[in-house]
Amino acid sequence: MISNPVPWPNGAKVACAITFDMDADSLVHIEHPQDSIKRVSTISMLRYGPTVGVPRILETYRRHGLKQTFFVPAWCIEQYPHAVEAMVKDGHEVGFHGYIHEAPNSLTREDEYYWMQRSIDTVVKHTGKRPRGNRSPLYNFSNHTADLLVEEKFLYDSSLMADDVPYILKTKVGELVEIPTSWATDDWPPYVHSIDLNYVMQVMAPERAMEVFLSEFEAMRQVGGGLWVGIWHPFVSGRLSRWLRVEKMIDYMLGTGEVWFATLEQIAGHILECRKNGTYVPRVEQLPYYHQPVAPKRV
Numbered sequence: 001m002i003s004n005p006v007p008w009p010n011g012a013k014v015a016c017a018i019t020f021d022m023d024a025d026s027l028v029h030i031e032h033p034q035d036s037i038k039r040v041s042t043i044s045m046l047r048y049g050p051t052v053g054v055p056r057i058l059e060t061y062r063r064h065g066l067k068q069t070f071f072v073p074a075w076c077i078e079q080y081p082h083a084v085e086a087m088v089k090d091g092h093e094v095g096f097h098g099y100i101h102e103a104p105n106s107l108t109r110e111d112e113y114y115w116m117q118r119s120i121d122t123v124v125k126h127t128g129k130r131p132r133g134n135r136s137p138l139y140n141f142s143n144h145t146a147d148l149l150v151e152e153k154f155l156y157d158s159s160l161m162a163d164d165v166p167y168i169l170k171t172k173v174g175e176l177v178e179i180p181t182s183w184a185t186d187d188w189p190p191y192v193h194s195i196d197l198n199y200v201m202q203v204m205a206p207e208r209a210m211e212v213f214l215s216e217f218e219a220m221r222q223v224g225g226g227l228w229v230g231i232w233h234p235f236v237s238g239r240l241s242r243w244l245r246v247e248k249m250i251d252y253m254l255g256t257g258e259v260w261f262a263t264l265e266q267i268a269g270h271i272l273e274c275r276k277n278g279t280y281v282p283r284v285e286q287l288p289y290y291h292q293p294v295a296p297k298r299v
Helices: 026-031 040-064 074-079 081-089 109-127 145-151 206-223 240-255 264-277
Strands: 014-021 069-072 093-096 167-171 174-178 226-232 259-261 284-286
Touching (some): 081 093
Parallel strands (some): 014 069, 014 259, 069 093, 167 284
């Protein structure tokens, strides 16, 4: 059912990564730049992430011996350095996620490059390491993003959704690994309810949300050679009732004995190593998809 299954380490049937986008209150400032500071309740909801959610998440990861990936806007690194220092201290990966959660596909190439370089400098300053991976804020990958990532020596991206397994993005300037995402394993649809963030939905109970997340996992495990990536947020999934259910999920996944938990950097590195030694040939996808707008024309 997966046309090109990946040979994961130790015979694992599925590679798993619970990635967190620690956006904190960058979301309300970018959404309401003129009066965000008056939206105190929303700011408090978002600050729950770095102040309460992240410590809770890290404690669970320590207990299970997991190393995972966090994507953090550079502005959030500057605002909440202790949260990022705790991630680094525990050996987790910190990836690039914009400066203040700006949409790359709303920027000129020059502006996107400026904010990328400024953010890289911030990540290096606070973690001691250049980021190897990117997740574009709200998946807003632009026609310039891949080229800029290649030029800045990134190893991988995790913003696109074109496969069940990692593949290669090829551009006019080079290549990088794409570790695909999916809205089916994003915690925004089942949990987020916020007027200020323009997302108002009925909040699901953790068990209902987990039905969706685990259905994706079971499909990948049943077929074999697939990838499961959670795209979650500390202020969302880090809340107590949800995180208690996540702990049960982790116990279950590990208990199958068929899972490789890894950072996205490790997953991308594995794909390239397999490609190099000939044990796996990832699919290659050319970017950009289109060079001009597509519109119907009268004939």
